[in-house]
Amino acid sequence: xEAFTTYTGRGVPLRRSNVDTDQIIxxxxxxxxxxxxxxxxxxxxxxxxxxxxxxxxxxAGAGVLLAxxxxxxxxxxxxxxxxxxxxxxxxxxxxxxxxxxxxxxxxMGLLPVVLPAETVEALQTRAERDPAAEITVDLxxxxxxxxxxxxxxxxxxxxxxxxxxxxxxxGLTLRHxxxxxxxxxxxxxxxxxxV
Amino acid sequence: MGRTLAEKVYDAHVVRRAxxxxxxxxxxxxxxxxxxxxxxxxxxxxxxxPVRRPDLTIATEDHNVPTTDLLKPIADPVSRTQVExxxxxxxxxGVRLHPxxxxxxxxxxxxxxxxxxxxxxxxxxxxxxxxxxxGAFGALAHGIGTSEVEHVLATQTxxxxxxxxxxxxxxxxxxxxxxxxxxxxxxxxRIGTGGGQGHIIEYRGEAIRALSMEGRMTVCxxxxxxxxxxxxxxxxxxxxxxLKGRPNAPQGADWDTAVAYWKSLxxxxxxxxxxxxxxxxxxxxxxxxxxxNPGQGLPLGDAVPDPASYADPDARxxxxxxxxxxxxxxxxxxxxxxxxxxxxxxxxNGRIEDLRAVADxxxxxxxxxxxxxxxVPGSMKVKQQAEREGLHEVISASGAEWREAxxxxxxxxxxxxxxxxxxxxxTSNRNFEGRQGPGGRTHLVSPAVAAATAVTGRLSAPxxx
Numbered sequence: 001x002e003a004f005t006t007y008t009g010r011g012v013p014l015r016r017s018n019v020d021t022d023q024i025i026x027x028x029x030x031x032x033x034x035x036x037x038x039x040x041x042x043x044x045x046x047x048x049x050x051x052x053x054x055x056x057x058x059x060a061g062a063g064v065l066l067a068x069x070x071x072x073x074x075x076x077x078x079x080x081x082x083x084x085x086x087x088x089x090x091x092x093x094x095x096x097x098x099x100x101x102x103x104x105x106x107x108m109g110l111l112p113v114v115l116p117a118e119t120v121e122a123l124q125t126r127a128e129r130d131p132a133a134e135i136t137v138d139l140x141x142x143x144x145x146x147x148x149x150x151x152x153x154x155x156x157x158x159x160x161x162x163x164x165x166x167x168x169x170x171g172l173t174l175r176h177x178x179x180x181x182x183x184x185x186x187x188x189x190x191x192x193x194x195v
Numbered sequence: 196m197g198r199t200l201a202e203k204v205y206d207a208h209v210v211r212r213a214x215x216x217x218x219x220x221x222x223x224x225x226x227x228x229x230x231x232x233x234x235x236x237x238x239x240x241x242x243x244x245p246v247r248r249p250d251l252t253i254a255t256e257d258h259n260v261p262t263t264d265l266l267k268p269i270a271d272p273v274s275r276t277q278v279e280x281x282x283x284x285x286x287x288x289g290v291r292l293h294p295x296x297x298x299x300x301x302x303x304x305x306x307x308x309x310x311x312x313x314x315x316x317x318x319x320x321x322x323x324x325x326x327x328x329x330g331a332f333g334a335l336a337h338g339i340g341t342s343e344v345e346h347v348l349a350t351q352t353x354x355x356x357x358x359x360x361x362x363x364x365x366x367x368x369x370x371x372x373x374x375x376x377x378x379x380x381x382x383x384x385r386i387g388t389g390g391g392q393g394h395i396i397e398y399r400g401e402a403i404r405a406l407s408m409e410g411r412m413t414v415c416x417x418x419x420x421x422x423x424x425x426x427x428x429x430x431x432x433x434x435x436x437x438l439k440g441r442p443n444a445p446q447g448a449d450w451d452t453a454v455a456y457w458k459s460l461x462x463x464x465x466x467x468x469x470x471x472x473x474x475x476x477x478x479x480x481x482x483x484x485x486x487x488n489p490g491q492g493l494p495l496g497d498a499v500p501d502p503a504s505y506a507d508p509d510a511r512x513x514x515x516x517x518x519x520x521x522x523x524x525x526x527x528x529x530x531x532x533x534x535x536x537x538x539x540x541x542x543x544n545g546r547i548e549d550l551r552a553v554a555d556x557x558x559x560x561x562x563x564x565x566x567x568x569x570x571v572p573g574s575m576k577v578k579q580q581a582e583r584e585g586l587h588e589v590i591s592a593s594g595a596e597w598r599e600a601x602x603x604x605x606x607x608x609x610x611x612x613x614x615x616x617x618x619x620x621x622t623s624n625r626n627f628e629g630r631q632g633p634g635g636r637t638h639l640v641s642p643a644v645a646a647a648t649a650v651t652g653r654l655s656a657p658x659x660x
Contacts, residue, residue: 016516017509018388018488022627027606031259031273033233033280045629069509070389073422073488074625075606076324077231078340096389099424100324104340117509156356158216169342170244173350176211176219180247180352183210183221188456190449191223192312194253194291 002109003166007090008136009063011146012053013124019067020074021101025083038079039086058131066124067094069117072101081108091137093144095120106159109166113137113144113153122149139163197463199360200429201395204335204460208318210352217354223317225347226303227254227290229281230608231322235345236284248351249289253312254281257302258608260295262571262598274609288348301574301600304328304542308412309576311441315430315457320347325542325624327418331411332438333430333460335395338419359469361394361423362462365402367476372658374552375410376544376622376641378402378474379417380482384492386472391423394470397462398428402476408437409548416543417624420489429461481656483529484626484639486517491626493529495644495656501525520628521636522616529654532638536619537568537595537649538631539642541605544622545573547580549642554586556646556657557593563652568595569611571603595649607632620648 029041046052053059065084071094072080081104084092089110095117097105105112115123123146126133136145139160143152155163162169173180198206211219225248232254239246246252259274269275278295285292293299299306304325307313315333320326322344329336343353363382383390396418398411406414411428418426435454438444445453484492485499491514493500502514502525518525523532539545539553553570562568570590572578578600581587587597604611605623607630613619615634622645623630626637638654647655 015512017513018490020488020625020627022606022625022630026629026633027608030230030608031271031277033237033277035234035237045633070422073388074324074419074627076322076338076340078234078342081340096392098422099392100338100340100419104342107340107342169354170238170242170346170349173219173346173352173354177350179211179219180221180350184351187221187223188452190445190453191317192314192443192445193250194224194312194443195250 001107001166001168004090004109004111004139004163006136006138006140007063008134009090010059010061010132011064011066011123011127011135012059012062013127014053014065014067015124017068018070018073021072021077021080022074024072024080025077030077030079035082036086038083042083042087061088063088063090064135064137065089065092066120066127067092069095071097073098076100078104081105081110085110093120093123106163107169109163111137111139111163115144115151115153119151196467197465199462199466199468200333200397200460201335201360201427204316204318205357207316217356219352220318220355222320222347222351222353223251224307224312224319225252226307226319226321226326227252228257228303228323229277230258231341232284232344233277233280234341235348236288238345239288239348244349246288246290246348251351252290254285254290254292255300255303255306256281256295258602258606260601261609262601262603262611265296265599298575301576302542302545302602304416305545305573305577308332309574311438311444314438314444315434316460320353324419325416327424327426328412328416328542330415330418330425330427331408332434333427333457335425335427337424358424359394361391361396361470362468363396363398363472363474364400365398365474365476366400367402368405369402369476369479372643372656373479373481374641374643375406375413377479377482379414380484380489380492380639381479382474383417383421383489385474386421388420388488388490389422391418391421394423395425395427396421396423398426403428404431407548408433409546412546413543417489420624430457481641481644483644483654485521485523485529486514487520487626487628489624489626489639491517492639495529495654497529499523499525499527499529532654533652534566534620534638534648534654535617536613537566537645538604538619538621538623539569539645540571540573540603541623542573543624544642545571545577547577549622550577550581550586552642553646554589556643556650557595558589560593560650562594562649566649566652568649569598569604570595571598572600574600604631606630620645620654
């Protein structure tokens with residue numbers, strides 16, 4: 001996983017609530033068997049509209065998506081995270097996230113930042129007034145800084161540590177292979193198997 | 196202090212607990228399909244890791260499979276490659292696979308329960324958000340992303356933080372003609388698409404106890420649409436009767452041991468929920484969605500809402516966008532909305548009881564002129580059972596199309612899709628923009644409402660016929 005410490009870049013205001021993962025990456029893009037090339041599918045239906053915010057040249061290259069509440073609801077497709085990252089986003093800020101999306105993001109090093117709705121709104125307004133204005137998302141200090149605004153965000157210590165170090169969960173878990181084997185010894189014999 | 200059903204199942208699966216770290220939770224059953232697994236198998240290969248427990252893993256082909264011409268190769272080369280990749284991966288890593296055309300093939304959340312692989316007290320995961328379906332058995336079941344699919348393949352565990360607990364209690368009895376689908380749509384409309392975030396929902400109360408296993412699966416299936424990763428229902432005699440005799444259910448003395456354990460899987464009287472919602476079943480009527488998220492639903496007797504009536508600015512803006520996308524005008528009675536397509540199927544409503552409900556309504560009737568109706572069984576076994584009961588004859592005689600098993604038009608990854616602007620009444624689980632095909636417009640409904648709608652060509656309940 002890509003490590004995340006601090007990112008400074010511009011923000012894209014996406015003033016919509018309930019942006020489900022079907023919108024982030026429509027199902028037709030899920031047929032690929034590789035992990036690359038998903039940036040082309042990011043919001044592909046909405047990008048057909050020339051007025052869609054990602055089509056505005058002033059937001060090209062921005063790395064912070066400023067989204068409405070309930071971002072990433074619906075389907076568990078991790079492709080949504082891959083698409084956002086491959087397009088160039090490092091952070092998504094929203095008042096609320098779908099649980100699975102948020103979890104997938106932290107596995108991949110895309111930082112989901114939960115901030116109060118009024119704060120997200122203020123950041124969106126700022127990015128609309130001045131698309132060149134920069135936002136700093138500092139995971140070490142757990143804060144977002146934008147002009148005069150400095151606001152703290154919550155993230156649990158363990159997830160923060162994993163992101164800062166860019167650690168792979170599987171490697172961490174396999175250190176406890178003995179615990180897993182011991183648990184397996186005690187499982188009831190009547191539990192089903194697929195073979 | 197007492198524990199909830201979910202806490203009991205969770206606690207029984209903790210492999211390792213350490214201060215400042217997530218718990219490591221053991222996974223009893225891992226369901227795999229072609230869409231969210233190829234990159235996970237690639238990850239194993241890259242790190243030279245085996246599948247730790249192929250004997251607790253099962254795969255099926257469902258999302259991409261065509262529902263016609265099963266014996267021909269898949270026409271879409273990208274879909275074909277994805278299905279062939281699953282076959283190659285399952286062969287290489289020793290995972291049991293039910294491919295297209297196989298008797299055991301079907302939607303991943305239909306075949307687990309059908310085989311008796313899904314049992315009370317188990318932990319079940321799958322790279323699919325509708326894994327919550329399996330919670331109907333009192334299993335702790337949730338959807339995961341591809342990174343976690345790889346994690347479970349490699350370790351048979353997942354790092355987890357114990358979720359919060361939410362009770363949805365449905366008191367009283369559902370009136371005649373009101374189904375499990377109407378109930379869950381009403382619950383989602385009440386608590387919202389974010390209402391269950393961070394929680395496991397336990398569905399309780401008289402109306403839940405009265406549901407069949409199929410009905411309970413419909414309810415738990417859509418927990419994710421209320422934002423909850425998992426929904427659960429305590430196992431009872433209905434659960435045991437459904438499981439007994441299934442191929443992977445315990446047998447002989449094991450059955451008695453298992454049932455004794457399963458009976459302990461109830462929420463203690465003194466357990467505490469973080470959140471509680473009470474629903475009056477008697478007040479419910481057939482329920483349909485009008486918008487582009489599953490929380491945008493209303494009783495069929497109502498009219499398309501006026502966005503101005505929402506106090507919350509986000510809800511108002513979402514309603515405005517939804518009406519524009521759906522091509523609807525505020526104030527139009529929902530019963531006046533005409534549809535082009537009716538889809539019956541999916542992991543929400545593709546089981547035998549759903550097909551019986553559809554055949555009941557269609558019997559002696561015709562699908563309205565100009566309406567296309569697809570009936571897609573959830574699995575090949577469901578299809579065979581329906582054919583033994585003659586349901587396919589009733590369905591075909593009405594003018595509906597009787598198809599092979601798969602996810603089909605629920606998410607339009609196979610050739611079954613809406614064209615831009617086309618409107619459907621669908622028994623599936625998501626009315627998101629473009630979900631059933633780019634530009635398609637979806638109204639979520641129960642199987643009975645779907646069938647009645649097919650007959651009249653407008654959103655209708657059987658009582659309207």
